[in-house]
Amino acid sequence: MIEEIANDILSNLHPITVHFPIALLTVSVLFEVLSAFTNVSSFKITAKWTFLTGYVSLLLVLGTGLLAVNGPYANFNEKSAELLTYHKAAAFISISLFGVLLLWRFFNRLEVPEKKSSLMIYLLVSILSVSVMSFGGHTGGLMVYKHAVGIHPQDSEVELE
Numbered sequence: 001m002i003e004e005i006a007n008d009i010l011s012n013l014h015p016i017t018v019h020f021p022i023a024l025l026t027v028s029v030l031f032e033v034l035s036a037f038t039n040v041s042s043f044k045i046t047a048k049w050t051f052l053t054g055y056v057s058l059l060l061v062l063g064t065g066l067l068a069v070n071g072p073y074a075n076f077n078e079k080s081a082e083l084l085t086y087h088k089a090a091a092f093i094s095i096s097l098f099g100v101l102l103l104w105r106f107f108n109r110l111e112v113p114e115k116k117s118s119l120m121i122y123l124l125v126s127i128l129s130v131s132v133m134s135f136g137g138h139t140g141g142l143m144v145y146k147h148a149v150g151i152h153p154q155d156s157e158v159e160l161e
Helices: 002-017 019-038 041-069 078-106 116-145
Strands: none
Touching (some): 019 041, 041 078, 078 116
16 A cells, blocks of 8 residues: 555656746746847846756656656557657757756856857757757657556546446
């Protein structure tokens, strides 16, 4: 009984937490773009803090994903296993790209570059990072909603009264 509850909690951490970095990092990039074209200081502040919070949550989500993929409800068929390969690749690529952006910020006092050419490169890498992360979210959604990965068999049967 306790083991089943623990398995349920561990298996559900990934779907519970996965939306935070997607939202935060996407909003961060949106505010970076707005800031670049309007020079509104509150946009810069919002972008910085949503980026930092989003990156920390991305690290946590990576951990919960690794727990889920090795969990008791990780029921993969051939197609979902292929999707998992793409999902993992997107996760590691996006966390690496966002990591490069974090290092870039770190060496620039947590700010984005001010020089126009550097700022445009930073924004392009940011947009690429969000795109790769979104692809990872898409493949994760396909695994769950199309191939029922992570759904326990007893939960997928509806009893009619």
